[in-house]
Amino acid sequence: MNEFISEFTLGDADGPTIAIKDSIDIAGHATTAASRALADAEPAAQHAEVVQRLIDTGWQIVGKTNMHELAFGMTGINDYTGTPENPQDETRIPGGSSSGSAAAVGLSLSTAALGTDTGGSVRGPAACCGVIGMKPTFGRISRRGVAPARSTLDCVGPFAREMQTLIDVMAAITPDFDEALANSSAANVRIGIVPVEADRAISEAVAGAPGLAGFASRNVDLLNLRAAFDAGLTVINAETWAAFGHLIETGKLGADLDARLRHASTMTKADLAVAESVRASFTAEVDNALQSVDVLVLPTLPALPITLEAARNGTPVIAMSSLIRPFNLSGHPALSLPLPIAGSPLFAGLQIIGFKGDDERVCAIAACFEAALGQ
Known part of the structure; x- marks a missing residue:
C-alpha cells in the first residue's frame, strides 16, 4: 500500500498504533524523505527522540509513512514512492508534505501518526484528508533525529481522528x-475570528463555529498575514536549499523538486533580512491580538483541495499555504480540526491559534469545538 513506505512493528504490541513520517529517524531503517536521491541512505543508528518517547510510553509503531519528496511541496503527489489516497475523495490531492501520515489516519490504518510542519505540512494534509493535525509551539517538541537537522520553522506534530487521541500523543x-x-473544560472562552480571503462556504462555517460551541467571538484583524506568508516562503526556501540543495547533483530528484530547489537557491541575504523583520513584526502582531482573546480562528485552507488531475496539469497550489505558513514564521501553536461546510460531503479545516507554549489550552478549546461540530 503506498500510504506506507514500509511496515513493521516496534514498541508495545498491545498499545495504540502510530505511524511515523519518513523524515523522522527510526533505528534500523533508512530515512529517505521519500526521495530517490536518498534511497541508498544508511539506516538510522538510533530513534529520533519523539520515536523513543512513544515507545517508552506504550505506543506501537507500525510503519513509516509516505510524503511529498523532501517535505518540500503542498500536493502530496510523489511519482517515485506513490501518492497516498485522500480518504475524503480519492480524486483529490492528499496535501503535503505529510501526505501519508494524514491518509493513514484518515483510512484507519493507524490510530495516530506523526508528521512535520514547516510551512503547513501537518495542518494542510489534515484539512485535505478530514482529520485533526497540530503544529505545536516552535521548539517545544524535540527535533533530534528529524530531517532537515536545522530549521527555524519546522515542528513535529501529531495527526488523529479524535482530540483525545491527539492529546495522548502530545502527552507522549x-x-x-x-x-x-x-482535557479540562473550556469555559468563558473568547474567540477572535480572523477575516481572510476564502471560499464563502468555508468562511461562513468558520464564522458560525464559535456560536455552536457557546463561545463569544469578535473579528480580529491580522494585517501582516500576507507579508508573513511571503516571508515564510523566503525562509523555507533558504533553509531547504541549505539542507538539500546538494541533491540536485545526483540527477535523481523529481522534476518538481529540482525546479523548486533551483528557485530556492536564488534567495539572498537581503531577502532573508526582510523576512526576519517581517517575522518579528508578525509575531508581535499575533501576540498582541491574543491579549484580548483566548485563541484566534480562521480557515486552515482557503478552499477544498484540488483534484489530482488539476495538480498534475499545473494548477498552482501555493495559495494552499496562505493561511497556515504565517504561523510557522511566528511559532505559535496551530491546530486544524475538521469543519463541516454547507453543500459538501467534504470537511474543510478550522484552524485554531493560541499563545506560544499554550498548546494544552488550544487542545482543550479544540475538543469543545469537536463536540459542538458533531464530528
Whole structure:
C-alpha cells in the first residue's frame, strides 16, 4: 500500500498504533524523505527522540509513512514512492508534505501518526484528508533525529481522528505537556475570528463555529498575514536549499523538486533580512491580538483541495499555504480540526491559534469545538 513506505512493528504490541513520517529517524531503517536521491541512505543508528518517547510510553509503531519528496511541496503527489489516497475523495490531492501520515489516519490504518510542519505540512494534509493535525509551539517538541537537522520553522506534530487521541500523543512526545489542562473544560472562552480571503462556504462555517460551541467571538484583524506568508516562503526556501540543495547533483530528484530547489537557491541575504523583520513584526502582531482573546480562528485552507488531475496539469497550489505558513514564521501553536461546510460531503479545516507554549489550552478549546461540530 503506498500510504506506507514500509511496515513493521516496534514498541508495545498491545498499545495504540502510530505511524511515523519518513523524515523522522527510526533505528534500523533508512530515512529517505521519500526521495530517490536518498534511497541508498544508511539506516538510522538510533530513534529520533519523539520515536523513543512513544515507545517508552506504550505506543506501537507500525510503519513509516509516505510524503511529498523532501517535505518540500503542498500536493502530496510523489511519482517515485506513490501518492497516498485522500480518504475524503480519492480524486483529490492528499496535501503535503505529510501526505501519508494524514491518509493513514484518515483510512484507519493507524490510530495516530506523526508528521512535520514547516510551512503547513501537518495542518494542510489534515484539512485535505478530514482529520485533526497540530503544529505545536516552535521548539517545544524535540527535533533530534528529524530531517532537515536545522530549521527555524519546522515542528513535529501529531495527526488523529479524535482530540483525545491527539492529546495522548502530545502527552507522549512532550515532556512537560499538562494532560489534565488539555482535557479540562473550556469555559468563558473568547474567540477572535480572523477575516481572510476564502471560499464563502468555508468562511461562513468558520464564522458560525464559535456560536455552536457557546463561545463569544469578535473579528480580529491580522494585517501582516500576507507579508508573513511571503516571508515564510523566503525562509523555507533558504533553509531547504541549505539542507538539500546538494541533491540536485545526483540527477535523481523529481522534476518538481529540482525546479523548486533551483528557485530556492536564488534567495539572498537581503531577502532573508526582510523576512526576519517581517517575522518579528508578525509575531508581535499575533501576540498582541491574543491579549484580548483566548485563541484566534480562521480557515486552515482557503478552499477544498484540488483534484489530482488539476495538480498534475499545473494548477498552482501555493495559495494552499496562505493561511497556515504565517504561523510557522511566528511559532505559535496551530491546530486544524475538521469543519463541516454547507453543500459538501467534504470537511474543510478550522484552524485554531493560541499563545506560544499554550498548546494544552488550544487542545482543550479544540475538543469543545469537536463536540459542538458533531464530528
